[in-house]
Every structure is written in structure tokens, then in C-alpha cells.
Amino acid sequence: MKMLVAAAALAAFVSAEAPMRVKPGDVAPSFSLQASTGQTVSLADFAGKQTVVLAFYPKAFTGG
Numbered sequence: 001m002k003m004l005v006a007a008a009a010l011a012a013f014v015s016a017e018a019p020m021r022v023k024p025g026d027v028a029p030s031f032s033l034q035a036s037t038g039q040t041v042s043l044a045d046f047a048g049k050q051t052v053v054l055a056f057y058p059k060a061f062t063g064g
Contacts, residue, residue: 028052 020029032042046052 004063022028028043030043032040035041
């Protein structure tokens with residue numbers, strides 16, 4: 001579930017209309033996404049409770 005949320009979060013960043021420039025050490029922007037369970041999950045749900053890791057796999061699930 002955590003990895004799915006992280007992957008979905010990345011997809012939201014990549015598909016945003018204007019590119020976001022987030023540098024190491026920056027505070028992550030607020031976002032909410034739908035998990036595979038249908039539940040909406042927000043970054044704020046984890047604030048101060050547990051670490052959130054955003055993993056990026058540049059050609060995952062592509063044909064090339």
C-alpha cells in the first residue's frame with residue numbers, strides 16, 4: 001500500500017500542468033490521491049506519524 005501511494009504521488013507530480021521543482025530537503029507539497037482500495041490518501045494523513053518515502057522508477061510499466 002505504501003509503495004502504491006508513493007508511486008501514485010509521483011504520477012501526480014509528473015502529470016501536473018506546470019513542472020514542480022522539488023530539491024532535496026524541500027518540504028513536500030500537499031497532495032491527495034486515490035489508493036488502489038478506492039480510499040483517498042493525503043500526505044497530511046502521515047504528517048508527524050510516520051516517514052513517507054517517494055520512490056521513482058523512470059520506465060516502470062512502459063513498453064520501452
